Amino acid sequence: MSFATPVRDMRFSLEHMAGFGALEKTGAFADLSDDLVAAILGEMAKYCDNVVAPLNEPSDRDPARLENGVVRTPKGFREAYRQYVEGGWNALAFPEEWGGQGLPQTLAIALVDALNQACMSFAIGTTLTTGAVKALLHAGTDEQKRLYLPKMVSGEWTGTMNLTEPQAGSDLSALRTKAEPAGDGRYKIAGQKIFITYGEHDMTDNIVHLVLARLPDAPEGTAGISMFLVPKIHVNEDGSLGARNDVQCLKLEEKMGLHGSPTCVMAYGEKGECYGTLLGEEHRGLKNMFVMMNAARLDVGVQGVGVAERAFQRALAYALERRQGRPPGVKAGEMIPIYEHADVRRMLYSMKSLVEASRAICYANAVAYDLARRAPDEKKRKEAKALEDLLTPISKGWSTDRANEVASLGVQIHGGMGYIEETGAAQHMRDVRIAAIYEGTNGIQAMDLVGRKLQMDGGTAAKAFIRKVKEEAVIARAGKRPELKRIGARLEEAANALEASTDWLLEASKKDQHDALAAATPYLKQFGNVAGGYYLARGAMAAALMLGEEGADKAYLEGRIAVARFFAENYLTEAAGLTQAIAAGAESVARLDPEALTG
Template sequence: MSYTAPIKDMVFNMEHLAGLDALAQAIPEFADAGVETAQAVLEEMAKLNQDVVAPLNFEGDKNPSSLSGDVVTATPGFKEAYQQFVEGGWQGLQHPVDFGGQGLPKTIGAACGEMTNAANMSFALCPMLTDGAIEALLTAGSDELKQTYLPKLVSGEWTGTMNLTEPQAGSDLSLVRSRAERNDDGTFKVFGTKIFITWGEHDMAENIIHLTLARVAGAPEGVKGISLFVVPKFMVNADGSVGERNDVHCVSIEHKLGIKASPTCVLQFGDNGGATGYLVGEENRGLEYMFIMMNAARYAVGVQGISIAERSYQHAVNYARERVQSRPVDGSAKEAVAIIQHPDIKRMLMTMRAYTEGARALSSVSAAAFDAAHHHPDAAVREEQQALYEFTVPLVKGFSTEMSQEVTSLGVQVHGGMGFIEETGAAQYYRDSKILTIYEGTTAIQSNDLVGRKTVRDGGELAKKVAGMVAQTEAELAANGSENALAVQKTLSAAREAVLEVVDFMVANGKSNPNAAYAGSVPYLMLTANMVCGWQLARSLLVAEGKLAAGVAADDNYGEKFYQAKVQVARFYADHILSKAPGVAHSIVAGHAATNAINVDLL
């Protein structure tokens, strides 16, 4: 059950798809954060994850976090691994140097996040939630809150959580009932119950900083009356040290299908007079600020989908190489061969790999858009790249997590009956991946965002702009003229035309007939992301075929086999995955009537 970080593929994406060196040249604070730096950082991150974090993954599934009283104890080995993570400075990788971070691009940080999640998703959730808390405080926190909490959060000495969900308020946060009462000193007393709080209580760090939604007395009803508060587990003394315990406690942890080592807590605020909280930003703007955390987390959850798919793929490939069963169907051998030689096993393994590499390429390009949007000196570039990043976030989150379900299911299938046996480890990836399509906004919520905010609102302008960039790559494929390039160009063109057809349908119906548009919202997300992944793999093919045609130098960082595999993956993706696009478009444009005509009494 070992894990090997796919460093070559990550660096290739940064170099040839995300344009990391160009970012480093254009953005002064990233001047030393080009591809060479990325290679060095990823190699170090790989050592920690491969040697320390990954071996704990199976143990965490068997021996998850436990609750005694209101104290949660992490899986044996987690605390020590987390201390190594903190000592290495990994929490602060992409956070500002002003608060002790390293200030590296998200393009590099996202790849490091993939490694940690692939090594051990339950473990990785803790620093992932801290990242979100940091982003929210950087954006909306007062100078005092920043100085008090950010250095310790950025170092990883303290961890952070998101406290949104309540028993009656899941996706609909207008139903939040937790309340906050103003104190004379400007602080608040917070009361209420929050559920599904990831790493809401644990023994790995000396303090936990809860970012919590609640209503101030007299606030408007609905989402316009929600405020955001910092509620620390332990109060912070004037000198920055940890003080007395705050009135927030874990009353239970959930028993789950997957990610068992990650404690999912029910937190009770204010049972003993009220939990002290500090207002973040302005009153009644809490949901706006929390969306900063949510958007950071949504992208990160998409990366989790890629990571678990990669881990499942590696596991399946290793098993398929070793499992000897049945003679070849073409009679080329009289003895049984390793199952990796059988055509359907090849199909399943290549489907796993193509999905994973396509989504990884998408996530890398999306991260580069984030970096340009937040740091590029040209305001016009920042605006353009921010729009592109916001467009791709629901794609990264929705598509990568849904595909992880298919990939991890195939991982079980490759193992045959042994995949159904827990001891082989294949089933854990399948179980762990399911939550990814649910938390931080279900796939339906991501797709509603894509339809409403990212397509209908601007009349499909940005979606069509992305399609225009795809068309440019199609022209490059045609100019290349190889058999593989032309095959990919044909399928990519059909996918682009399918997307444009659906964009027009969404724009025409989004406001006048929303039931028609939203009946196909998830297929639209999957269709659009499929096109973008196919596009990025087509770009990879052009790079790889160019290198192969010129002759791969002996000192090339990637090597001939890597480029050959890039061509193989792009062609397979086009033939087996991207080729489904026209049918999906038909289901959206023509299929909405059948969906909305369903009599729910007959279900």
Template sequence: MTYKTPVRDMQFILDHMAGFDAVRQTGAWDDLGPELVTAVLEEVGKLADNVLAPLNQAADEKGASLKDGVVTLPPEFREAYSQYTEGGWGSLAFPEEYGGQDLPQTLALCVSDALFGACIGLSMGFCLTTGAVKALLAHGTEEQKKLYLEKMVSGEWAGTMNLSEPQAGSDLSVIRTKAEPAGDGRYRIKGNKVWISYGEHDLTENICHLVLARLPDAPEGTRGISMFLVPKYHVNEDGSLGERNDVRCTGIEHKLGQHLSPTCQLAFGDNEECYGTLVGKENEGLKNMFVMMNAARIDVGMQAVSVAEHAFQSALAYAQDRTQGRAFGVKSGPQVAIIQHPDVRRQLYTMKALTDASRAICYANMVAHDVAHHSPDLETARLAKEREELLTPVSKGFSSERAIESTSLGIQVFGGMGYVEETGAAQHLRDVRICAIYEGTNGIQAIDLIGRKLGMGGGKLAYDFIAEVKDNADALMASGTGDLEAIGQQLKAEAERLEAVTRWMVEAGGRGKAEDALAGASAYLDQFGYVAGGHYLGKGALVAAGLEEGDRAYHAARIAIARFYADNLLPRAGACATAAMAGEQTVREIDPALLAG
């Protein structure tokens, strides 16, 4: 199926829903006008549409292969990666001193949006390198930055994150990988890591692993974790490659989807000769790794949105071509395209509305990141940092859950043809399913939202956001336009309900009833996500209604999708509210023998 980067949608959402003007207003960049944004999106669209997208089905069918510890990808993917690096796409938002282009992270996320949608199996590896660069920029030594960053920014070398072990998935407090001082400033690393995406491959000449490990005298638990930079090949003082390090791939996983992306088992120090260097301070590795982990969580949310976009485009094209049945009450004559059936349109509009809502959440999340890091006004930066913190678990959790729904609906639109592999519809569901799992399962995102984020200032982060939603709802209701008024009324009702549930969650934590809040955490995240999605779509509809110039039909469609969301999807938030406050008793323990029947 064909894929086309949705440049018009991306720019509309960026400017009119996610508030990209706030990034412009920091004054950190001289030229961030619409022309620049359009040029970047159109150029990356050419790479996405013409180079990566045609490889998407091959990524699924051919996948990665392992032989004698060496992982190889089909040659056409090495060529595609070369075009990605030659275009400088990975360097977009990094400092010029390391070969970057020093543009906003928000714009880099838009670039990722295009590439993820075209071929997630290849492009998900890109974000691992950019995440590792972010971690080294924040916590690396000057020597590490000098030796590694330029090659990583250019994409000549890749980066990975090494957290999980066979006995330590989400619970990193029990990792066993060891780091022993070697006496020369380096550390001997020994242990095994699992689930390491792109842990071994032939796209780049070197792979720079960021590895969590324990020093000999480290405290127990997460307080005793340090982070180390462990290259596949040692790097000499002049930046050239030295000998092979003692790190080997011992296996790759056979997965439901994303077959091209090698998910590796890595063995460090089997021959006692694996060396790495400390990143940041001793025993602060998990804190340091959160730079990469938080970046990855937004990236994973974006991955999910982008794959859902590809699934939507495929379903929309099929629905316009596939003829089946006739209009209700018509008993003879030619069959009609299935898009003429109301329930098929309901499915397509659901896919479109959920995808655009999720895209807006992710974009707004990164806008907050850029403002937090670049605004010269300390209060503006502080508030933006709070918004970034609040939206990160929502970007990851809500977007990935809705993408699973959307890609499943895509199969439904195809009908029986969606259940067979030749159409590619099933691949989208298989590829996106992992997004709800890796980089912290969505249950962990929900716990983060109600535990850490609501715990900051007694719910202040959420209350500030809800106040903004209510103001937007008031503006919609005062517009004098029927569709906008209806959107505003529904949004106002659900914002007030979210405010009440937020208060309940905060009070539950305050009165020592954490189990009550934990039981409803996932439902609360969904409720929050549905309201946030309605908020951003409503903002876009309000702007679209006031635009005198441009494509009026397109602007009318933006309003129609926002109205569809308000009528059909935003009410889900109310059902989530009931589940969110059901309390511990709703998940009280039942004897497994009784559950098994």
């Protein structure tokens, strides 16, 4: 299937929904302009469409393999990765002093979107490296930065995150990997880690593992976890590669999807000779991990957007080509493309509106991330940080839940052909399924939203967001076009419903956390719906204005209004019911004797 990075959509989302203009206005990024963004996205599309996208289907059938301790990535990955490094893509949003290009992280997020559209199993490796770079920038010593950052910013060496052990998944307090001072300033690491993405591969000369482990006499639980930098190959003082470290890949997992990406069981110190250095302070490893975790969660949300985009493009192409049936009431004559059937369009518009809504949420989250660090005045930075914190679990949780729906609709549109692997639609569904699970399951995102994000500031950030949504709804309702009026009306109802849930949750959680935890998942869904509807409404209003301009891209701009309207009628309308479900509280999920569930 022909695939094209949707540069026009990505630009529209950045400029007219996610508020990218605010970054240009900060002056913090030299020469940043819409034209520069257009140029970068254009180059990105060339690379992704021509080099990465063709890897997607073959790498599903010819997965990464472990042979004598060496992981062979699928055919074409090495060469595509070489071009990724040479094109400077890894360095896009990192500081110039380490070889980066100093552009906003928002553009790096657009890159994550494009790469995941092209091939998620290839793209996933790159986001682990950029995550590791962020941890090093945040917590590395000068020496660690000098030795590792240049190669990792360029992407010549990749990075990994090593958290999970069989008994320690969502709950890292049970982590057992050990680190002992070796006497020379280094630490001896010993333990096994599972689910390590790109823990071993053949694309680069070195791999830099960030490993969570416990020092001797560390406190129990999460307060006793430290982070270590453990290279696959030791790095000499002059930056050249030294001896091999005692780090091995024992096994690759056989997964439902993402076959191109090696998911490794990693052994550290099987021979007692694994050495690493402490990254950050002792026992503060989890705090450091969370610095990159927030960014990583946004990355995963965008993975959902990317795969959903490709699933949509495939389904649209099929719907325009496949002919079955006739218009209502017509019995004879030629069959029409299934796109002409209202129910097929319903599925396509569902997919498209969910892709656009989740993309806009993630891009807005990225803009907030950049503003939180680079806005000139402190008040703006604080506001942006609060928005970034609020949106992160929604970007991750809502976007990936919706991406699973989108990929499944993509299969559905193909009918029986969707179930046949050679069509390619099923792969998207299998690939994207993991995104709702890793980097904190979506349940954990929901608990982060109602626990940490909502309650920490007494609901200030959430309420500020809801206020903005309501203002937007009023403006939309005052619009001339009937579609805008409808969008505004649905948005206002949904914002009111979200406000009611928010008030209820804040009140209920004053007593204890049970109601909040019980209602977390529907609350995240409701918040995501409202946020998605809000950004789409902004886009629709911008489109309505632009339609009056000379040379306007009429069909495209009308599309933005229609898609926002579809979302409003079909997803914003879920909000009131969700408020009822939320208010049912802890009682509705009260613990039952498992016998009650056993037939």
